[in-house]
Amino acid sequence: MKKLGLHWQILLGIILGAITGMIISNFEGGKEFSQDWIKPFGKIFIKSLKLIAVPLILAALIKGVSDLKDISKLSKLGGRTIGIYITTTVIAVSLGLVFVNLIQPGVSISKKTRTEMIENYASSTQKYKETAKTRESYGPLKPLEDMVPSNIFASAMNNRNMLQIIFFAVFFGIGLVLIPEEKGKTVKDFFDGFNEVILKMVDLIMLAAPFGVFALLAALVAESPSADLFTALGWYFVTVIIGLLAMILIYVLSILIFTKKSPTFFAKGISPAQLLAFSTSSSAATLPVTLERVTEHLGVEEEVSSFVLPIGATINMDGTSLYQAVAAVFIAQAFGMDLSLSTQLGIIATATLASIGSAAVPGAGMVMLVGVLGYAGIPEAGLALIFAVDRPLDMCRTVVNVTGDATVSMLVAKSIRKLK
């Protein structure tokens, strides 16, 4: 029998996991069973992915930058990467705004449902508001200041410090390019070999992926709230999904137009990373796999992918920004507010910045949404309205975040002739 492709295996894991979760949730004590005996395996899987994130970024970026051999190439690469990332994010927010204005999902929410939800979810949303509050007190240049670490070992101790690690790795890579070749050779060889080992570790972890996603989905479904709320939020859900699908279509088209690669080629190459993004809701946890797929299956040379993807995982979140735009306007509609054109244009700017600032972990988009709501004068209590369906939407927007990063790495690679 021919072995099932990895993406089919993962998909099977997702489906069987969801079914198992549904069955378990019907039994008394099912939730506890899943917490004690299933969830830990999902956690182990995510942890092992996160475990290699920091060493992977260090090794891949140092190797990538030193392979460039010429600093001027780096600034070209950096400029294009940031430029295309911002463009795709602005497109995503605009798409979100178009769909939410056309479909108007918030108009159908009755006053009764609104009050009920706000009461039910008041305490859950408090956490998000508080996290957002601490961020509010920061000055405008704080993100730039935060990017520069004062101690690389301290940064490497927390996966949230991706940008600091990227900063160090690029800086180190530049240093490596600037010293005489014979002096840097040992260091370069070390990082080349180190990088190979890490990529092999990714392969090994992926062998467990079907089981990992099975456990994640089973636990998620077993613990999810009742489905009634979904109906009230149906249109909101549909609006975000339509927007996300439209965004995927834009990626596929731009790949077809600019790189002449077919949609099936792209889908085959990236689908394991997409399925993993869906199951983990975290682009950071998916990064090792995205990097491996883009480099080994989509033909992007490593010096480009190792630079573009880690940066993308931290600053490029098209799915998140699209969702933030839809959510903000949806809440406004539910509260009967009319948003002017200029406010909506402002949402484009704030949602773009908010998605850059969002961490690549589950639920991060919701924290930053508080900022977008604040900007547009929309009541923060409205977060309670979208809370119930946030997790499934988080899973879907993370798929788009990861697909966007992969797309941009192909476009950038093509533009500097580094696409095989």
Ligand code: ASP
């Ligand atoms: N979970 C998303 C990610 O990791 C971020 C978010 O939208 O909450 O890409």
